[in-house]
Amino acid sequence: MAQATAVKKPDIKKIKKIIENSPQDKKQLIMILQDIQRELHYLPIEALQEVAAYLGLSYSHVYSAATFYKSFSLVPRGEITIRVCKGTACHIKGADLILDQLKAGIGVGAGETSPDLKYTVEVVNCVGACAMAPVMIVNDKYFGEVKCSRAVRIAEKG
Amino acid sequence: MKLDSIKKLDAWQKECRKKLDSQKTKVLVCLGPGCLAGGSDIILKEFENILKTKKIPGITLEAVKKTGCHGFCARGPMVVIEPAGIFYTKVKKTDVKDIIEKTLMKGEIIERLLYKNPDTEEIYKDWRKIPFYARQQRIALRNVGQIDPDEITDYIANGGYSALAKVLGTMKPRQVIEEVTKSGLRGRGGAGFPTGKKWATCAREVSDIRYVLCNGDEGDPGAFMDRCIMEGDPHTVLEGMIICAYAVGSTEGYMYVREEYPLAVVNLQKAIEDAYEHGLLGKNILGTDHSFDIKISRGGGAFVCGESSALMKSIAGEIGEPRAKYVRSVQKGLYDKPTVLNNVESYANIPEIINKGADWFASIGTKKSTGTKAFSLAGKVRNTGLIEVPMGVTLREIIFEIGGGVLDGREFKAVQTGGPSGGCLPASKLDLPVDFDTLTENGSMMGSGGMIIMDDRTCMVDVARYFLNFLVEESCGKCVPCREGLFQLHQLCLKVCNGEATEEDLALMERLSKTIVKASLCGLGQSGPNPFTSTAMYFRDEYMAHIKDHKCPGGVCKKLITYRVNDECNGCMACIRVCNSNAITGVKKQKHVIDEVKCDRCGACYAVCNFEAIDIV
Numbered sequence: 001m002a003q004a005t006a007v008k009k010p011d012i013k014k015i016k017k018i019i020e021n022s023p024q025d026k027k028q029l030i031m032i033l034q035d036i037q038r039e040l041h042y043l044p045i046e047a048l049q050e051v052a053a054y055l056g057l058s059y060s061h062v063y064s065a066a067t068f069y070k071s072f073s074l075v076p077r078g079e080i081t082i083r084v085c086k087g088t089a090c091h092i093k094g095a096d097l098i099l100d101q102l103k104a105g106i107g108v109g110a111g112e113t114s115p116d117l118k119y120t121v122e123v124v125n126c127v128g129a130c131a132m133a134p135v136m137i138v139n140d141k142y143f144g145e146v147k148c149s150r151a152v153r154i155a156e157k158g
Numbered sequence: 159m160k161l162d163s164i165k166k167l168d169a170w171q172k173e174c175r176k177k178l179d180s181q182k183t184k185v186l187v188c189l190g191p192g193c194l195a196g197g198s199d200i201i202l203k204e205f206e207n208i209l210k211t212k213k214i215p216g217i218t219l220e221a222v223k224k225t226g227c228h229g230f231c232a233r234g235p236m237v238v239i240e241p242a243g244i245f246y247t248k249v250k251k252t253d254v255k256d257i258i259e260k261t262l263m264k265g266e267i268i269e270r271l272l273y274k275n276p277d278t279e280e281i282y283k284d285w286r287k288i289p290f291y292a293r294q295q296r297i298a299l300r301n302v303g304q305i306d307p308d309e310i311t312d313y314i315a316n317g318g319y320s321a322l323a324k325v326l327g328t329m330k331p332r333q334v335i336e337e338v339t340k341s342g343l344r345g346r347g348g349a350g351f352p353t354g355k356k357w358a359t360c361a362r363e364v365s366d367i368r369y370v371l372c373n374g375d376e377g378d379p380g381a382f383m384d385r386c387i388m389e390g391d392p393h394t395v396l397e398g399m400i401i402c403a404y405a406v407g408s409t410e411g412y413m414y415v416r417e418e419y420p421l422a423v424v425n426l427q428k429a430i431e432d433a434y435e436h437g438l439l440g441k442n443i444l445g446t447d448h449s450f451d452i453k454i455s456r457g458g459g460a461f462v463c464g465e466s467s468a469l470m471k472s473i474a475g476e477i478g479e480p481r482a483k484y485v486r487s488v489q490k491g492l493y494d495k496p497t498v499l500n501n502v503e504s505y506a507n508i509p510e511i512i513n514k515g516a517d518w519f520a521s522i523g524t525k526k527s528t529g530t531k532a533f534s535l536a537g538k539v540r541n542t543g544l545i546e547v548p549m550g551v552t553l554r555e556i557i558f559e560i561g562g563g564v565l566d567g568r569e570f571k572a573v574q575t576g577g578p579s580g581g582c583l584p585a586s587k588l589d590l591p592v593d594f595d596t597l598t599e600n601g602s603m604m605g606s607g608g609m610i611i612m613d614d615r616t617c618m619v620d621v622a623r624y625f626l627n628f629l630v631e632e633s634c635g636k637c638v639p640c641r642e643g644l645f646q647l648h649q650l651c652l653k654v655c656n657g658e659a660t661e662e663d664l665a666l667m668e669r670l671s672k673t674i675v676k677a678s679l680c681g682l683g684q685s686g687p688n689p690f691t692s693t694a695m696y697f698r699d700e701y702m703a704h705i706k707d708h709k710c711p712g713g714v715c716k717k718l719i720t721y722r723v724n725d726e727c728n729g730c731m732a733c734i735r736v737c738n739s740n741a742i743t744g745v746k747k748q749k750h751v752i753d754e755v756k757c758d759r760c761g762a763c764y765a766v767c768n769f770e771a772i773d774i775v
Binding site for chain 2: 025026027028029030033034064065068069070071073079086087088089091092093094096097100101103104124125126127128129130131132133135140142143144145147148149
């Protein structure tokens, strides 16, 4: 995986604010991690430690949850997240072609982040827009029936 | 307004109906996932912008409604004008002005936007007559695409919460369970367990607290029915859950929704808030003794969390690993308390069963699989979209009459049902009736309702490899047969795709599959080899072609194919632009040439060529 080089120190204050706005209940673990992920686009180690302390859980417990669920990332992600759906319908309609074009066009392969933290390309297992396969999502905007020749343009322009 | 009695609900319903009917013409803009990808949010905005400045008699801003998925995603974005049923397809922002000026103001129909049957050239003015819709019967999806999911009044006006009122006012919990049992409703999540039986078992358990959960973790790739229900008609799910809670004696419930469906979470949250505000959730619902709370729990993107015991662990904030089920979760589920877990679509059926009666529901479908089933049609089919049909219709009817046949007139090869736990059925099985038992007997399964159509350009070995890869990634890793077995099965399948496998490898794959099925802990592993076993059973010749002839008949497996330019090439250079390995040479208006050594077989040239000038050999 291409490692991000421009990592800034995570904003502890921001993390603490998110944590303290959540109920102090062990059941909330996944929800809190999701909220931090949404804000920072990844889960820094400091966040996991803070969450563990707040909920009275061991660090290993929080770490296991953060690595079990696919929607969490422990490494920083790019400013623009490009999700390429690889559900069954997208697979047979050429999702791999989109990934190939992105790798060649913006230099970021599946699961990678560009060194300047601009792009992250993620593969997702079905976003439930199968009727429009193949689908790619740039940040939160959906693009259906994506032709591979347009993939790079969609990624760059959104 | 808090409704503290059933009478007040009745009065409010009349009021809502009256208000809705006062809008003579309604403009429904579909904001389902398919249409949204086509930009239907821009169309909705355009309607609002124009209507804000333009006064049209009889049409106000309120007449324009956003709805959930209308179903016919292949023709989206769509705008439907009711009650006439005028159905405008592939609408663009620039068409909005025309729709307002011609259709809304003058009553003219814009023919170019209507649906035209590509085979018969017939033009349809009323969407209900289009074959895609005419053959459907909608129970769970009755409101999806017809109402604004954000407006509780829309749901109420369409008879919403009247089933709840009937249950609370006139039925004992036992009677509710009897009614659901009599309806023959089976779980729509895939396994098809009788819903009434599940409720009865839970109600019998002695416990201080019982939980009612809704499984909205629609993880099967290729399935989006539950998403459309949660986004398009969230209240029906809530009503089903509240009725279930009354029947089993529960006061606390959770909606488990997968992270990938943010709009479903938003719409459900709004629905829950509205239900609380109107006294339909919370303490003393409609002034009765029944109290019930619902909270939303967001999933973390793990497929295994659709499994009951894993889902319950995930709600409890733990990692979602399943447990062995010596004791069923209806007895010991969430926090070890009796728990009813049903799928979104199952709950969506409940209000209609209560309103129209178990006998009515049982009269639809087949004897052992009653009612209807929602399916998402996707893949290489012409009419992709969301459908609901009575159980027992044949695959042929679904794919060729509703679905309109295979895309681009190619040859049908297989239909995949049931997601990664299901299987692929060949053309010889097209006349099978679609119900729980028939599909299982034939090596596939109903699953949650994803239906992917594949044509002759699909490689069945690659499809098996695709699903195995999916399952290897999604296996939680707790039990060895699933974690290691599926991994090895995937490796062997990869060997077949690369043309390196022997017949012994195939035999080994079959033996290994049997072990995985027998020894795995949960449904993920137990049904994991299905994609392989079903394709190996029905498409053995394709496996043999890979193994013996080192050929991929579908033209997919990269190591076994080469791309060549044929004489149709007119030198448009489109393929050269997408070729990332610089393997194609040629100048404008002259036939291009692919360098087989440089070519990495990505297939981009084949995908972009508009002249069928590239052959796969």
